[in-house]
Amino acid sequence: MCRPAVVLAVLAACACSLPVPALGSVHLNYRPVIGVLAQENLEGDPHAQGSSYIAASYVKYLESAGARVVPIRINGTEEDYTKIFYAINGLLLPGGDVDLQKSQFSRMAKIFYELAIKANDAGDYFPIWGTCQGFQQLTVLTSNKNLLTLTNTKAVALPLVFSQGAQNTRMFKSFPKDLLLSLSEENITSNFHSWSLSVQNYTRNAKLKRFYKVLTTNTDGRKEFISTMEAYRYPFYAVQWHPEKSPFEWIDKPGMVHSVSAIRASFYTASFFVSEAMKNQHRFPTPQEEEKALIYNYMPVFKGLDSIFMQNYYFD
Numbered sequence: 001m002c003r004p005a006v007v008l009a010v011l012a013a014c015a016c017s018l019p020v021p022a023l024g025s026v027h028l029n030y031r032p033v034i035g036v037l038a039q040e041n042l043e044g045d046p047h048a049q050g051s052s053y054i055a056a057s058y059v060k061y062l063e064s065a066g067a068r069v070v071p072i073r074i075n076g077t078e079e080d081y082t083k084i085f086y087a088i089n090g091l092l093l094p095g096g097d098v099d100l101q102k103s104q105f106s107r108m109a110k111i112f113y114e115l116a117i118k119a120n121d122a123g124d125y126f127p128i129w130g131t132c133q134g135f136q137q138l139t140v141l142t143s144n145k146n147l148l149t150l151t152n153t154k155a156v157a158l159p160l161v162f163s164q165g166a167q168n169t170r171m172f173k174s175f176p177k178d179l180l181l182s183l184s185e186e187n188i189t190s191n192f193h194s195w196s197l198s199v200q201n202y203t204r205n206a207k208l209k210r211f212y213k214v215l216t217t218n219t220d221g222r223k224e225f226i227s228t229m230e231a232y233r234y235p236f237y238a239v240q241w242h243p244e245k246s247p248f249e250w251i252d253k254p255g256m257v258h259s260v261s262a263i264r265a266s267f268y269t270a271s272f273f274v275s276e277a278m279k280n281q282h283r284f285p286t287p288q289e290e291e292k293a294l295i296y297n298y299m300p301v302f303k304g305l306d307s308i309f310m311q312n313y314y315f316d
């Protein structure tokens with residue numbers, strides 16, 4: 001390892017307040033593997049096989065930016081999940097519709113969240129991305145409470161309202177200027193949620209306020225809610241909107257956007273998160289174990305163009 005790189009890395013680590021990455025992790029890992037949590041099947045899903053699923057759009061989203069995906073199945077032991085944690089380079093908490101305090105999804109999310117906090121505190125850089133339900137799950141994990149409130153945001157595309165200085169945050173600083181302009185002016189972020197974290201509840205909760213920086217907000221006309229945030233001291237990121245839908249879901253309803261700028265926004269979020277995962281050096285103990293864990297071992301089921309998730313992977 002050449003010295004200047006080490007010195008630069010240390011300086012960079014001091015400039016921001018993120019955990020100092022281990023010196024060994026100055027090298028980027030160009031074979032990143034990202035875990036995606038499965039969750040209990042939606043009630044009444046006529047295509048369901050087994051008891052849990054992952055929507056294929058999240059897999060494609062990560063693959064499009066240069067990562068491979070490992071599905072993380074429900075009902076495992078804490079020991080199973082700990083083993084997976086030290087084999088993957090980042091975690092994505094997808095959207096969906098489960099209980100944020102009682103489901104298997106929430107149980108898994110808590111185990112991985114706590115492992116990630118511990119790892120980052122020890123200089124082992126481990127990023128987490130939450131989308132929609134994943135965003136909401138992160139708020140529950142950080143505050144240890146459900147502070148969400150109902151909003152009228154079930155199928156609407158909105159322009160992001162950027163907080164002051166958001167363009168210089170870790171997430172957005174690598175976005176092209178014209179894309180940031182599109183995000184702020186065009187209705188290109190897909191919102192499909194009933195629950196939101198209001199700016200009011202965020203502001204009143206010391207744990208959330210200390211932990212996350214608000215990057216963007218939106219409103220349903222009555223309540224202002226947080227649409228994008230990143231943690232101050234951890235590589236944790238959350239969007240209440242759905243960047244993966246624009247390129248990879250085709251249900252024809254309000255809120256769905258397939259414009260060039262919407263698809264660019266999708267790619268830049270994915271590319272940002274995958275570049276974060278490249279800073280992690282976890283790996284499977286053997287190539288055989290890696291091969292066996294990857295999503296390529298499973299086949300997605302086509303549920304129809306008019307399904308909210310067009311293709312799902314199902315698991316026992």
Ligand SMILES: *[C@@H]1O[C@H](CO)[C@@H](O)[C@H](O)[C@H]1NC(C)=O
Nearest residue numbers: 050051052074075104315316
């Ligand atoms: C997972 O555990 C839940 C209870 O937490 C149980 O209802 C369900 O049948 C289990 N699923 C599998 C696939 O074991």
Ligand SMILES: *[C@@H]1O[C@H](CO)[C@@H](O)[C@H](O)[C@H]1NC(C)=O
Nearest residue numbers: 146147148149150198200201
């Ligand atoms: C704040 O959180 C509580 C749950 O603790 C919820 O009932 C309430 O609707 C929320 N209020 C707003 C304005 O978000």
Ligand SMILES: *[C@@H]1O[C@H](CO)[C@@H](O)[C@H](O)[C@H]1NC(C)=O
Nearest residue numbers: 156157158159186187254255
């Ligand atoms: C576009 O966004 C605005 C909020 O800035 C919202 O009031 C409006 O309903 C949106 N339009 C569509 C077609 O989604």
